[in-house]
Amino acid sequence: MSRVSERLPLTGADAFLRAFDAETRRRNRADHLSQIVLRLGPGFDGAAFERVLAEVVLANPILRAPIRRRSGIGAAEYRLDLAHREPGPRFALHESAAAAPGGWGEPVALPALFEERLNALHPRGRAGLLHADAVRYADGRTDLALTWLHMLLDGWGSERFLELLAACHRGKRAPDDVPAADGPGTPPDVALPATQRERGHMARAWQRWMSDLGRHSVRSPAGPERGARQDLAVDRFHFASGESERIRDRATTLAGFLTPMIFYLAVAIRAHHAVMRHRGEVPESYVVPLPVNLRPKGSEGGIFRTRVSLLWFQVATREVEDLERLLAALKAQRHRAIREGQIENGVAAMEYVRFAPSRLYGTMARRALRGELCSFFFAYTGEFCPGLEHFFGARVEDGFGVPSVPASPGSALVLSLREARLGVTHVRQRDAWSASELALFREQLTRDLLG
């Protein structure tokens, strides 16, 4: 029997995402992967990167450990003791004859290879999923993408992972120099009540909250799940620094200095609404989950595993037409959810996912919302890797996370900052959006952001 120190439990969110991955594999013939992209200046040392990446993976078995249920039926765990049997990370440096990336004002064209990686179906499931690709252009500039099974690293953790790699390269950290929270036996980020009765009460409260979302119909850009092959495309654009400052001021004024994500969420809903209205498919409501980082305040915070809960928002279409009214509705819902303890309730509910058959939860969620999971995925992640100026010898010109999204709802929007510029990353199911819809989407988004 393996020792406890050789096993690492999945977080509840990990288990939730594992269920997502299982459903995506079964129905959409892809894994539920995430990616982080760095756009680097000349000088990237690919050989050093490959070496350090291998050292870090070797020192952190979770990066390739298989997942097993205890005794075949218990809670799923990372089996650190079996990691050595699995392949290490894969890295390839590709020379590209394509035009080198332009400046900040130019349209962003990312290598098609990165989209291929995001849509991959790995025959062996999770094993060996940490995949790195560098694409080097004739002028020496390089695009780098790391792709992994989403549950391995959340957005915050993936940025810290990049920082770990860079620090190891500079000799500032050892490959195993990770926060204590990443080790076996450490307490969870959120302490739940001791009794199953209390935990069950919290989980049921969350389930009722979720069930209530089904009172009004939802329709996503890709429509209900139809078994389409996942074929995600990634669009990326930035605002100039002056425009970005104006947008940030507007977000602070309308939503608050520490809570600008409510402004960005409102803008994202209205951009989707513009497209649905253009299609003549306006739903009764829009439903969007917002990730909440659970790492304890003031703690170093674990890098690996997903450490999030979800706040869910539902707004009626009539509330979407007016930006200020929409902001007020989103703020009120957020306050109510926090007051009712829904973040903690979500943690309790997702804990049960660790024990249940993974297929169950996706099915339940889609049934509750009549075939839809939500209207789209959204996140605002703030400044990307602040302080990370260079990466393996090259200047970091831009960096951003690329979230995955199932073929339905077929849309994920992430906003982040780098070098005082607001960047927008839109991941979408390719055949669910026409060119004119994408233009309308961006036009509405820009109009609301700038005011």
Added chain:
Amino acid sequence: MSDGEWTPERLTELIYRVLRDDLLTPDGDFSPKSNLIDSGLDSLAVTQLLLAIEEATGIWTDESLLTPENLETSETLAASIHAHVSGL
């Protein structure tokens, strides 16, 4: 809330206590003059703080009133809330 009940000093004490005891895990040097962002105040904690203030005082302070300057310390936050309430 009336000015007679909630002075800036009492608000400062309330904010400081809630942050220290319930929302943040500050070090031993945390005081009403400590920088709140540096002490770990984030989007969730600030909303939990506003909910706690509402529970104690009956007044809701919208997040949009919270500028970087107002969020500098417990004292500046208390002063801004007090000024807002006084102007209602």
